[in-house]
Amino acid sequence: MQLNIEKSKKLFEEAKKYLVGGVNSPVRYIKPYPFFVEKAKDCYLFDVDGNKYIDYCLAYGPMVLGHANEKVAKAVEEQLYKGFSYGCPTEKEIILAKMIVDCVPCAEKVRFVNSGTEATMSAIRLARGYTKKKKIIKFDGAYHGAHDYVLVKSGSGSLTLGIPNSAGIPEETTKNTILVPFNDEEAVERAVKEHKDDLACIIVEPVMGNVGCILPKEGYLKFLREITEENDILLIFDEVITGFRLSKGGAQEYFGVVPDLATLGKILGGGFPIGAIVGKEEIMDNFSPLGSVYQAGTFNGNPISITAGIATLEQLDDNFYKQTEKVAKILADTLRELADKYNIPAKVYQIASMFQIYFNDKEVLNYEIAKQSNVDRFMKYFWGMLKRSIFIPPSQFECCFTSIKHDDEVVDKTIKAMEDVFKELE
Numbered sequence: 001m002q003l004n005i006e007k008s009k010k011l012f013e014e015a016k017k018y019l020v021g022g023v024n025s026p027v028r029y030i031k032p033y034p035f036f037v038e039k040a041k042d043c044y045l046f047d048v049d050g051n052k053y054i055d056y057c058l059a060y061g062p063m064v065l066g067h068a069n070e071k072v073a074k075a076v077e078e079q080l081y082k083g084f085s086y087g088c089p090t091e092k093e094i095i096l097a098k099m100i101v102d103c104v105p106c107a108e109k110v111r112f113v114n115s116g117t118e119a120t121m122s123a124i125r126l127a128r129g130y131t132k133k134k135k136i137i138k139f140d141g142a143y144h145g146a147h148d149y150v151l152v153k154s155g156s157g158s159l160t161l162g163i164p165n166s167a168g169i170p171e172e173t174t175k176n177t178i179l180v181p182f183n184d185e186e187a188v189e190r191a192v193k194e195h196k197d198d199l200a201c202i203i204v205e206p207v208m209g210n211v212g213c214i215l216p217k218e219g220y221l222k223f224l225r226e227i228t229e230e231n232d233i234l235l236i237f238d239e240v241i242t243g244f245r246l247s248k249g250g251a252q253e254y255f256g257v258v259p260d261l262a263t264l265g266k267i268l269g270g271g272f273p274i275g276a277i278v279g280k281e282e283i284m285d286n287f288s289p290l291g292s293v294y295q296a297g298t299f300n301g302n303p304i305s306i307t308a309g310i311a312t313l314e315q316l317d318d319n320f321y322k323q324t325e326k327v328a329k330i331l332a333d334t335l336r337e338l339a340d341k342y343n344i345p346a347k348v349y350q351i352a353s354m355f356q357i358y359f360n361d362k363e364v365l366n367y368e369i370a371k372q373s374n375v376d377r378f379m380k381y382f383w384g385m386l387k388r389s390i391f392i393p394p395s396q397f398e399c400c401f402t403s404i405k406h407d408d409e410v411v412d413k414t415i416k417a418m419e420d421v422f423k424e425l426e
Ligand SMILES: *Cc1c(COP(=O)(O)O)cnc(C)c1O
Pocket: 114, 115, 116, 117, 118, 120, 143, 144, 145, 146, 205, 209, 210, 238, 239, 240, 241, 265, 266, 275
């Protein structure tokens, strides 16, 4: 079976002349070269060579209604002719903020920004400004965007002080970022005990979606809530992936654990750039202009993104959650059965519309274990699926997503492709 991506190959050669590495975000750099997209509709991506792929990457999360959703497109089109950006407030910002406050448990107030990265950066600054403390706890392998406070490598174990994950980040910036392994209560207890008087916040992805799909152990998020409350530390849920996905109110509604602050993004903009910091009024009101924590942006509350957000959230009804979860569960179960049938060591995790297979014989509870997965086998699985016209994120450490447009026929095709690929994986 051959995949013809000759035009993509040529475009990649051209792209490399003008763009760093030929791409604008590192995960798009697929070896030997990525396919270039011409257009997308519903659950399909169409590349420049005329291939049509069933898409389980969905732009790394946002496209839960499928691509080019008509209601969103129409709303955005109408807004386009009314102007792109005003630098003045609009009524639509109130509408979207109210929608968030109505469904996200911790949200009493909202600040819109332009990306998940901006949201976590400002949420951490807010936590520091509010508590007047410097240190933060972050989990090994958790991704909170590409800014300096959180771009920290997982240390050799708990309690190691942060070592930057990237050149260009001074140690002075990350030495206040304390790393602990996920799903480990004792490690958090030790870190809190040691740094208690200096800790502003714990920031956590309630389900880790950037090292595959790692679920919190039963009671773990509740434990984080309790230990932060007892020690006057703020708890921030980074819900850039889980927000509007696990349920309309996100992971905090799903697990019944309410943080002090949360960050949103991805689904919130329905494919347009957006982010938001939400939380308790008493804390949120420390942002400028009311408070002393500076936060600003030319494009904050951009009318196009806000319009797309409203039109997207309006479509997330009970049926949406039932259907996207059903499909993810069928595919996760299929992967488990196939791994069994073909004797391939694997662990599969799924929650709501997200799932991932790890080629690993251990239960994946944290980053250290995830890293021990058979990455070569995963890339064989990736290429096997792509040759059969199915696009999953090209990394063992990303997560697959389902949309409302993945129907029974699409699922059947995917299952068939999975079976064929597993035969080759042996
Ligand atoms: C994607 C992501 C971010 C960063 O969002 P951007 O919009 O890419 O800046 C932050 N946190 C989590 C959990 C994410 O998945």
